[in-house]
Amino acid sequence: MTKVRTCPACSDRVAVGDAFCEGCGRPLPEDVGAVPAGHPDSVPTAPQASMSGAAPPDGPVPDASRGGTRPDLVPGEGAPTAPQVSLNAVSDERPGLVPTEGAPTAPQVSLADPLAARSDPPAPPADPLAARSDPPAPPAGPGLCVWCPGRVGDGYCEKCGLLQPTGRDHVEVRTHAAVGVSDRGLRHKRNEDAMAIRVIDADAPHAPGVVCAVVCDGVSSSPRSDEASRVSAETGVAVLAERVRGGADPREATGAAMTRAAEAVAGIADSAGSAPACTFVSAVVDPATGTVTVGWVGDSRAYWLSGGPSSSASALLTKDDSWSEAMVQMGTLSREEAMRSANAHALIAWMGADSGEIDAHISTVTPTGPGAVVLCSDGLWNYYPGAQDLTDAVPEAGARPRDAARAYVSLALRAGGKDNITVVVVPVPPGGSRAGHD
Template sequence: MTKVRTCPACAGMVSAGDSFCEGCGRTLPERNRPGAGGRGGPDQVPTAPQPSLSGLGTEASGTSPEAETTVVERPGLTPADGAPTAPQVSLHGAVGPAAAGHTAVDEDTDDGAEGVADGPEPDRDDVGAQDTQILFRETAPPVPGPAAPPPAPKAVPDWPPPSVGSNPVAVDNPDLCVWCPGGVVDGYCGTCGFLQPTGRDHVEVRARRAFGVSDRGLRHKRNEDAMAIRVIEDDAPRAAGTVVAVVCDGVSSSPRSDEASRVTAETGATVLAERMRQGADPREATGTAMIRAAEAVAAIADSPSSAPACTFVSAVVDPATGAVTVGWVGDSRAYWISGGGASSASALLTRDDSWSEAMVQMGALSREEAMRSANAHALIAWMGADSGEIDAHISTVTPTGPGAVLLCSDGLWNYYPEAQDLTEAVPGAAGTPHEASRTYVSLALGAGGKDNITVVLVPVPAGRGGPRAARV
């Protein structure tokens, strides 16, 4: 039986007397040559990987070649240390030391990577190996130094976060999301994306003669309603004990609508109280307050095309006479809630600046048809830099008490649009205004809470007031 002789580099067949492999040009072991070893025994073909395949670039890496391998230079042919089918040495020796796991810094010099990179620019004729060397010095991993101590583990706060007092969303850590374990940036959670609750999500105001509750509702991410109440001191020289209240509802389609409602409500109530303290007539004071409030919300606009906007409704209640002066723009409402008995019947004191109301007034649609329309709550007047010239409505009535004046946003009257509905929903509201305000908000939440809800109640005691005046 004839043994098959093969090249130890490429496993190609060779003849017994060949000195070089015809396939790869590798010098064959002397035992393959005639008379080698004193006898022409069979080839000793190892089963382990060949030195030429497992030790690419041995000279460049500084390791010694295998004893059985003799590397010869063969210009113009295959690389001296491997066959064409073996992994090739990169051009200009790029693989060399980096591939062997060494740093790219020349071991024969003290120059580091920065020294090579910052040195004089090589001639373009010599761009080969030197450019490649710099490349690998920039990209090769650095020489491992002493192991750095591991960073201290970051404390993970408890979640759900602890509540503060009776408010389950007022957290100790404002950087921790109240909905998930994420972190908060600019008011939004970086993990779940939810807007974080603020101090306006549920607000209750207790004044000496007025009470208000505002709630975010169940569908909105923030409360865009706002309210403001002022009570003039009992010993004031003018308008003693007069109650001033304002409710505003931010227009959701406008930017920063929550800021618009806050600025408008605070400005309107402040100016209105100041004018009353100065002895102004309630109607004149209401007109001035509405003008100043409109100017204030217009001033926060970036441009007319990016203008925060809101509705406005105010009330001035004179405790001495029971007279009620209301002013409004938009669809936030004022109601008279009857205290029963000889009190004036419950009634809506405002008229919405809305598409649906306009259709009803023109006789184009019945109220039921208008409210079923998709445009039912579309506003035709509001406060904002883009509102144009608006018609501020002012009306004065003097209902017979006892009873209460109720100001609210559409988050409540969407569910209880009729004055009688509001009266029957919370019997005795005038006698317990704070509890009644809370109850109205709870009823709106129970009915769906689709919008922000704000309710302000100003009670008018028994024995105050007179015959109801005509609306002006």
């Protein structure tokens, strides 16, 4: 029998691993929010040691919390069945963008009852906690708190009570052509998002200077969702870069990357009934041709953000695989009505051994620069859902991508920080040539 966990203050239901109640914002007692011993998520989130360009922040950092088909996939003998995905090419017609081919399609809604699909709890009205400051220095010895002289037990300081940082609490990836920032947020004990960036060498025979980026968001209701996002992001970006560097078309490379990423996530499942899961969104930005190719499964998003009046209008480049988007596409509910539903963020497609048949979307557009391509998890777009919202919040994000990525994370934290937050900013300068950026 599964124990139902509820907040002792307001009786709102809480998820395993939550440090704070989503409803009232109060800290949860350890016996309520704690991950049970032996649970797959009782192991701390592993750092993404293989991320290219990862570097510790060298200035004030917006910080996290104070508490905490692919046709014919044939898995190895005994491995869980990989999801069967039809790689139908999809292009979105959007104002100011020039699609290469095809027409947009609505998310598949015939997979299963979306009301029973995975979903996030509603956002709290406000963040009742102030973000902590950066740790002053590493602890003097093992088992000591980074915030005070206290000792640490089960990840928390016994004196000040603060959760100790892990390798993925706050991560920054910086290259000359793209920047990513990922943060745990203010509500969760660990970061279940992941990101990865690769830039093809300028002297490569094929696709010089092309940027490949992936953002994945672990589905919190699945076990080891942090591992799922990490495996998916790193596998996806490695395949993207390998195929593009070898001369493959970006759409073909995106399809191959999503196939391999889905196989990798399915391969870490203990069983179909205990399957890690995550969303996936990728971008291949070619400075020579000006094209942007995106691929996605789930509700992590890609945006084009205009850099000025001479640029293409800001636009959302993806369509969520969610219950709310499906209701809107079918004309059953207006977007406002759908987003007010408790099922608004329920996923109808994800990467994982239990995903069933899904539609892996691929779209190519050719915006007019300057501007920026932004990949993000719902930890950001929950607060700034519209492309123009993001553009207005951080004008000319492509001009200073590192500052922009940090600013987006800070804005999400100040808005409530109820989820993990991950943002990758790929600047697109005018004229198709890529210059170095801060």
